[in-house]
Amino acid sequence: MGASPIFPAGSLFGTLARNWWVVLLFGLLAIVFGVLTLISPVRTAAMLAVWLGVMAIVEGVVALVAAFSGSAPVSRGWAVFYALVSIAFGVLAVINPLVTASVLLLFLAAWLVVGGIYRIIFAIRVRKQIRGEWMLVLSGLLAVVLGVMFALNPLSGLIVTSLWIGALALVYGVLQVVAAFRLRALR
Numbered sequence: 001m002g003a004s005p006i007f008p009a010g011s012l013f014g015t016l017a018r019n020w021w022v023v024l025l026f027g028l029l030a031i032v033f034g035v036l037t038l039i040s041p042v043r044t045a046a047m048l049a050v051w052l053g054v055m056a057i058v059e060g061v062v063a064l065v066a067a068f069s070g071s072a073p074v075s076r077g078w079a080v081f082y083a084l085v086s087i088a089f090g091v092l093a094v095i096n097p098l099v100t101a102s103v104l105l106l107f108l109a110a111w112l113v114v115g116g117i118y119r120i121i122f123a124i125r126v127r128k129q130i131r132g133e134w135m136l137v138l139s140g141l142l143a144v145v146l147g148v149m150f151a152l153n154p155l156s157g158l159i160v161t162s163l164w165i166g167a168l169a170l171v172y173g174v175l176q177v178v179a180a181f182r183l184r185a186l187r
Contacts, residue, residue: 013186016183017183017184017186017187018187020180020181020183020184020187021180021184023176023179023180023183024176024177024180024181024184026173026176027172027173027174027175027176027177027178027179027180028173028177029173030169030170030172030173030176031169031170031173031174031177032173033166033169033173034166034167034168034169034170034171034172034173035166035170036166037162037163037165037166037169038163038166038167038170041158041159041162041163041166042098042155042158042159042162044162044165044166045097045098045101045158045159045161045162046097046098046101047097048101048162048165049093049097049098049100049101049104050093050094050097052090052093052100052104053089053090053091053092053093053094053097053100054090054094055090056086056087056089056090056093057086057087057090057091057094058090059086059090060082060083060084060085060086060087060088060090061083061087063079063080063082063083063086064079064080064083064084064087066079067079067080067083098158101158102154102155102158105150105154105157105158105161106150106151106154108147108150108157108161109146109147109148109149109150109151109154109157110147110151111147112143112144112146112147112150113143113144113147113148113151115140115143116139116140116141116142116143116144116145116147117140117144118140119136119137119139119140119143120136120137120140120141120144122136123136123137123140124137
């Protein structure tokens, strides 16, 4: 098949138009992921924690190899320490993914509370220099409320977070499918 009449052969858009099916495949996978997440949000949270654990184990092994081969960008001691912490976290995440996901959600809750308080203080301090500071205060209050809600009930927080991830994946997937068929039409 030749180059697209609209896009030159070597252009990014030309490559995308010729390989529209890859965009379609990503879209369909995102739709499947989104639907599965909406059907089973707790299982999705657990699987995401398992994947995070696997990635941490792999990164820890790579860091350990780098430490002993002399190619680590930091001292051998720091590289080994990082590798062992990564491997330990990864193993814990794989063995008990729901606890890992809950602990990560608690970190998210703490970050939301601290970030919300920061936004409120910032809005109060700059209220004379900006307009609409009430939006910063409102976003700070909402962040604090969400953080407290996540902290009080991590399982519900995991479910809500998973549902949002699923809904966003579904929207992303549909947009990818639409984009794929538009790229196909441009071939």
